[in-house]
Structures are given as C-alpha cells and as structure tokens.
Amino acid sequence: MKLSTKHLLGIKHLTTEDIQLILSTATQFKEVLQRPVKKVPSLRDITIVNLFYENSTRTRMSFELAERRLSADVLNFAASSSSAAKGETLLDTVNNILSMKVDLVVMRHSASGAPHFLAKHIPAAIVNAGDGINEHPTQALLDAFSMQEKLGQLAGLKVAIIGDIMHSRVAMSNMYLLQKMGAEVMVAGPPTLIPKYISEAFGVKVEYNLKKALQWCDVANVLRIQLERQNQPLFSSLREYSLAYGINRRLLDSLGKEIVIMHPGPINRGVELDSDVADGSSSIILNQVENGVAVRMAVLYLIANREN
Numbered sequence: 468m469k470l471s472t473k474h475l476l477g478i479k480h481l482t483t484e485d486i487q488l489i490l491s492t493a494t495q496f497k498e499v500l501q502r503p504v505k506k507v508p509s510l511r512d513i514t515i516v517n518l519f520y521e522n523s524t525r526t527r528m529s530f531e532l533a534e535r536r537l538s539a540d541v542l543n544f545a546a547s548s549s550s551a552a553k554g555e556t557l558l559d560t561v562n563n564i565l566s567m568k569v570d571l572v573v574m575r576h577s578a579s580g581a582p583h584f585l586a587k588h589i590p591a592a593i594v595n596a597g598d599g600i601n602e603h604p605t606q607a608l609l610d611a612f613s614m615q616e617k618l619g620q621l622a623g624l625k626v627a628i629i630g631d632i633m634h635s636r637v638a639m640s641n642m643y644l645l646q647k648m649g650a651e652v653m654v655a656g657p658p659t660l661i662p663k664y665i666s667e668a669f670g671v672k673v674e675y676n677l678k679k680a681l682q683w684c685d686v687a688n689v690l691r692i693q694l695e696r697q698n699q700p701l702f703s704s705l706r707e708y709s710l711a712y713g714i715n716r717r718l719l720d721s722l723g724k725e726i727v728i729m730h731p732g733p734i735n736r737g738v739e740l741d742s743d744v745a746d747g748s749s750s751i752i753l754n755q756v757e758n759g760v761a762v763r764m765a766v767l768y769l770i771a772n773r774e775n
C-alpha cells in the first residue's frame with residue numbers, strides 16, 4: 468500500500484487509509500526498535516536534509532534518529548548558524564541543498580505555510596516538522612499511536628486538548644487526525660486562548676472549565692503556553708493561568724476515574740502540569756517521545772517509497 472500524497476504537509480490532506488497505513492507501519496518499526504540491532508537498510512540510497520528554521524529538541528533528534536535507523540544519509544541545517552542569517556531566501560537555500568542531490572526535505576519553520584510554499588517550487592518530497600501555528604503532523608501521528616497503544620483504539624475515544632489552543636499547531640493536527648479516526652475532541656482553556664469559531668469550523672466541543680473537561684475525557688493532551696507566539700498579553704500571569712488551568716495530583720484524584728495524561732513537550736513544570744502528574748502513573752509523556760521515532764520512521768519510509 469502507498470500513501471495518497473507525495474508530501475506530508477498536514478493531517479488535513481491525509482485520508483483515513485493514509486493514517487492507518489502510517490500507524491500500522493509504525494507498529495512494525497517499533498518492533499524493530501526493540502531488537503538489539505535497531506537499524507534496517509530501507510532508505511540506504513536516500514539522502515534527507517533536516518531543515519530547521521526554528522528551535523527544536525525532540526522533533527529534530529527524533530527525525531534524525533529515525534533517518535539513521537533507516538540507514539538514510541543525513542544532512543542537518545539549522546537556520547541560526549547558516550547563510551539564512553546573511554539574507555539568503557528560503558527557496559535559494561533549498562535549491563542549493565537540492566543541487567547536492569537530496570531526495571527528501573524535513574522542514575520546521577516559524578511561518579505557517581512555509582513547507583506548502585516549498586512543495587510548489589521544488590521537486591523533492593517534503594515532510595512538515597511544524598509550520599508556525601498551522602500543523603505538526605508527525606506529532607499528531609505519534610500522539611495517536613501512543614493513545615492507540617495505551618487504550619486500544621481511537622474510534623470513540625474522548626480526547627481533551629488543554630491550554631493554548633490558539634497558537635498550537637499540535638492542537639490543529641490532533642483535531643484533524645482524531646476526528647478523521649472517529650474520536651471525539653474537546654478543546655479546553657481560557658476563552659482568550661481558544662479561537663472564537665473553533666466549534667463551528669472544526670466540530671469540536673469547547674470547555675472553559677478545566678475540571679469539567681477532565682471529567683469528560685479519557686485522555687488529556689496538555690499544551691504549553693506558547694509565549695513566543697503571543698504578541699499581546701492573553702492572560703494576566705502564568706501563576707494565574709496555573710491556578711485555573713494547571714493540572715495537579717489533587718485535581719486528578721478528585722475526578723474519581725483514571726485518565727491518561729499526554730504532553731508534546733517542552734513541559735513548563737508548575738504551569739500547565741505539576742511534576743507529580745508529569746512524572747506520575749497516568750502520564751505517557753515519555754512513551755510519546757519513544758513512539759515518535761517509530762512513527763517518523765514509518766512516515767519517511769512511506770514517503771520515500773512512494774517516490775521510487
């Protein structure tokens with residue numbers, strides 16, 4: 468089976484069959500990653516560039532590890548230490564890299580739509596590793612993989628995405644993916660951090676009361692306040708945010724049921740999650756990170772295979 472699309476620009480463009488194919492391929496790669504020899508020759512003749520125009524820890528390392536586990540040749544590009552700082556355009560940078568015979572571009576950029584722009588202008592396949600406030604497709608895929616692994620199936624699952632919905636590409640990709648796969652989605656947080664027409668536009672539930680959101684859901688996917696994307700104050704202080712929307716053990720214990728806690732990282736401990744929750748038995752945060760490698764291996768393998 469092959470993906471219906473040449474690039475992975477967003478979950479918006481994937482079919483449910485594409486998503487199922489990526490998740491089942493990731494299951495096979497996760498099995499490979501449990502072996503003493505974790506490397507397979509699948510992408511031996513493929514060269515991949517990781518083009519990171521924005522800071523990243525997990526996503527960049529996870530992509531690089533996935534590429535190396537598949538035996539691809541890997542080039543790393545960080546905008547801060549490159550000629551982008553000397554005024555070179557994105558398209559010039561990429562065309563120069565492609566002339567070195569690169570097959571696949573993994574790209575993170577602070578501008579929404581940057582990978583879509585590139586896809587129109589270059590022949591290589593592109594995997595979006597997060598574009599502005601638009602999408603972060605591989606994060607949603609690894610979130611889905613982790614939910615499925617923990618709870619069995621996505622269909623019928625109740626997932627609350629909590630926090631700074633307005634500035635979150637993780638929220639966007641999760642909303643698309645979970646609904647395509649038959650899960651129910653609620654977004655929760657302060658009214659100033661939730662877009663006004665989100666319910667009409669995306670068919671998600673909206674809840675401003677944290678406890679009610681937690682009482683409703685099976686899984687809480689908790690987000691960081693993306694201060695770097697806010698150019699005006701949208702709440703009075705982090706302390707106040709934490710009082711109204713921070714999740715602590717006491718609150719979880721008061722629900723009278725078990726829910727699963729997720730977070731894409733980086734966590735701001737003591738703001739959206741207390742340490743006893745982030746590191747507690749309900750949390751699958753480190754499983755998400757582990758699964759990220761298998762999921763990205765699946766994405767890269769399927770995209771590269773479609774090309775051949």
Ligand code: NCD
Pocket residue numbers: 525526597603606636637690691693731732733
């Ligand atoms: C997220 C991102 O960069 O979009 N992190 C990640 O990729 N794991 C979320 C965030 O920065 O808060």
